[in-house]
Amino acid sequence: MQVNIDTQAELGLSVTEATTRAQIIGATIATIADHGYARTTFARIKERAGLSSTRLISYHFTNKAGLMQAVLSTVSETKSEYLRERSEGVDPADRPGNLRAYIETSVAFLRDYPQCERVLVEMAAHADDRDGWAMTGVMVGQLRTGALQRQLEQGRKEGAFGDISPEIVALSIAQAVDGVAAAYAADPSVDLDRYGRELADLFARATAR
Numbered sequence: 235m236q237v238n239i240d241t242q243a244e245l246g247l248s249v250t251e252a253t254t255r256a257q258i259i260g261a262t263i264a265t266i267a268d269h270g271y272a273r274t275t276f277a278r279i280k281e282r283a284g285l286s287s288t289r290l291i292s293y294h295f296t297n298k299a300g301l302m303q304a305v306l307s308t309v310s311e312t313k314s315e316y317l318r319e320r321s322e323g324v325d326p327a328d329r330p331g332n333l334r335a336y337i338e339t340s341v342a343f344l345r346d347y348p349q350c351e352r353v354l355v356e357m358a359a360h361a362d363d364r365d366g367w368a369m370t371g372v373m374v375g376q377l378r379t380g381a382l383q384r385q386l387e388q389g390r391k392e393g394a395f396g397d398i399s400p401e402i403v404a405l406s407i408a409q410a411v412d413g414v415a416a417a418y419a420a421d422p423s424v425d426l427d428r429y430g431r432e433l434a435d436l437f438a439r440a441t442a443r
Contacts, residue, residue, distance in 0.1 A: 258301070313354075329388070329392065330442075336382060337407060351415055410436075
């Protein structure tokens with residue numbers, strides 16, 4: 235995955251430092267996606283990034299917690315921006331329309347950013363890693379269901395949705411998308427557009443007034 239160098243430069247780094255930092259983050263994302271969180275080591279990241287020494291990783295991120303914070307922040311920003319761009323044509327006040335866009339876009343994200351989705355799954359499964367970032371569980375939960383749950387709560391208050399439990403519906407949607415991700419990993423020929431549409435139809439009926 236290509237990490238935005240400009241985002242790293244915003245930290246006040248030189249061009250060389252920003253480039254190296256982005257290179258390390260990208261290599262870490264790829265390594266987690268390929269080998270899993272538990273088998274992602276500085277040595278593997280060094281090899282993937284083509285670095286001369288693991289000391290470069292420690293120089294930029296101090297420790298594993300700092301690196302994982304940067305990785306999760308990058309994945310979160312990537313997914314949030316993707317969802318925002320793909321939902322631009324939907325009226326913010328159209329709660330059902332935004333719910334449909336969220337579901338269809340979340341499924342499309344599996345195809346366009348498979349490494350990011352794999353990283354989210356892996357980091358959620360290892361949120362209790364003592365050497366990892368302490369806020370991993372909170373941030374993954376926010377990305378998976380937090381924003382969606384708030385959207386559902388607001389829609390229910392406005393009468394756009396029926397008498398639903400926003401927490402349960404948000405979790406159900408997240409788990410449904412996880413199921414699509416598993417199906418897609420097992421068979422890349424899966425029609426994700428159809429999956430997205432049918433999931434959106436399903437939850438449109440489930441949340442209707």
